[in-house]
Amino acid sequence: MTIQVFPYLFLLFYFHSHIDIAHAHLCESRNNVPSPLGFLNQLSQVQKGDNVTGVRELKKHLSYLGYLNYNNTYSNDQKKEHENIFDDSLETALKKYQKFYHLNITGVLDDSTITKMCQPRCGMPDFFNPNNSLPFRTISHYTFFPGNPKWQKKTLAYAFDWNVKEEAKPPLEHALKEWSSVTPFKFYYVKNVSRAEIKFSFMSGDHGDGYPFGDPRGGLGHGFAPPDGRVHFDVNQNWSWAGKRNAFDMKTAGLHELGHVLGLGHSTIVEAIMYPSVHPGERKKLHKDDINGIKALYKLRGK
Numbered sequence: 508m509t510i511q512v513f514p515y516l517f518l519l520f521y522f523h524s525h526i527d528i529a530h531a532h533l534c535e536s537r538n539n540v541p542s543p544l545g546f547l548n549q550l551s552q553v554q555k556g557d558n559v560t561g562v563r564e565l566k567k568h569l570s571y572l573g574y575l576n577y578n579n580t581y582s583n584d585q586k587k588e589h590e591n592i593f594d595d596s597l598e599t600a601l602k603k604y605q606k607f608y609h610l611n612i613t614g615v616l617d618d619s620t621i622t623k624m625c626q627p628r629c630g631m632p633d634f635f636n637p638n639n640s641l642p643f644r645t646i647s648h649y650t651f652f653p654g655n656p657k658w659q660k661k662t663l664a665y666a667f668d669w670n671v672k673e674e675a676k677p678p679l680e681h682a683l684k685e686w687s688s689v690t691p692f693k694f695y696y697v698k699n700v701s702r703a704e705i706k707f708s709f710m711s712g713d714h715g716d717g718y719p720f721g722d723p724r725g726g727l728g729h730g731f732a733p734p735d736g737r738v739h740f741d742v743n744q745n746w747s748w749a750g751k752r753n754a755f756d757m758k759t760a761g762l763h764e765l766g767h768v769l770g771l772g773h774s775t776i777v778e779a780i781m782y783p784s785v786h787p788g789e790r791k792k793l794h795k796d797d798i799n800g801i802k803a804l805y806k807l808r809g810k
């Protein structure tokens with residue numbers, strides 16, 4: 508009897524675990540903190556023509572990421588009346604998002620799109636103008652900030668704000684070293700933050716720059732284009748100084764935000780450091796696309 512029952516138990520377990528995996532996608536809580544994008548779970552499969560509560564939040568989110576201009580596309584009257592209607596502009600924005608992230612371009616908010624939107628990411632938008640086209644060139648897929656801002660000198664001072672833990676400094680310095688090994692940039696340490704071009708800080712919540720942490724707008728971190736040089740990380744994230752699983756790798760995040768500080772925008776290449784999202788435990792290095800981007804921006808010769 509026991510021998511006959513066992514395979515059924517196994518099968519039950521097998522199917523049960525598959526059901527769990529199916530539910531494990533979409534927006535989940537992390538470290539017991541509910542996802543700020545949890546509203547997306549209620550919007551599974553919404554598409555053009557639907558009128559569902561929460562579509563307005565989706566429009567706002569795609570606006571933060573630079574895919575839609577919620578403020579300019581809709582008049583105030585339209586915003587009130589049509590705020591939850593899934594319209595043409597939203598479908599266009601969603602298709603562009605799906606193309607950037609190599610998803611099926613359905614225009615429907617399907618589960619793989621929701622799962623991608625909920626993945627931890629950088630707070631900087633993917634586009635600074637929703638009318639800009641996707642960076643799909645023949646080889647490279649890097650982008651720049653509007654107006655291609657860049658540093659006029661190649662030797663830059665960096666400093667750590669008082670709130671940067673000692674353990675965070677070596678991985679951030681390794682990230683600086685990796686960038687200087689493939690570019691003409693040289694970085695040197697100064698104690699005084701006001702004398703540095705590159706300024707690392709750890710912040711929490713709304714810290715006054717329009718990219719609040721604990722909110723999709725702030726992301727895990729963000730870095731500002733030249734000649735700003737500020738790099739902010741969310742102090743309330745689980746950071747890893749040396750490749751811990753289930754925590755965000757500080758050097759990988761540092762490489763990404765330093766890419767912004769040097770003038771790079773987001774890339775559509777998943778392996779590039781300038782790809783916007785990251786998994787806990789994921790460790791990346793600079794990719795050819797990142798290096799090609801810097802070389803193109805600073806008009807450096809050679810590949």
Ligand SMILES: [Zn+2]
Binds near residue numbers: 629630763764783
């Ligand atoms: Zn970024």
Ligand SMILES: [Zn+2]
Binds near residue numbers: 714729
């Ligand atoms: Zn900030």
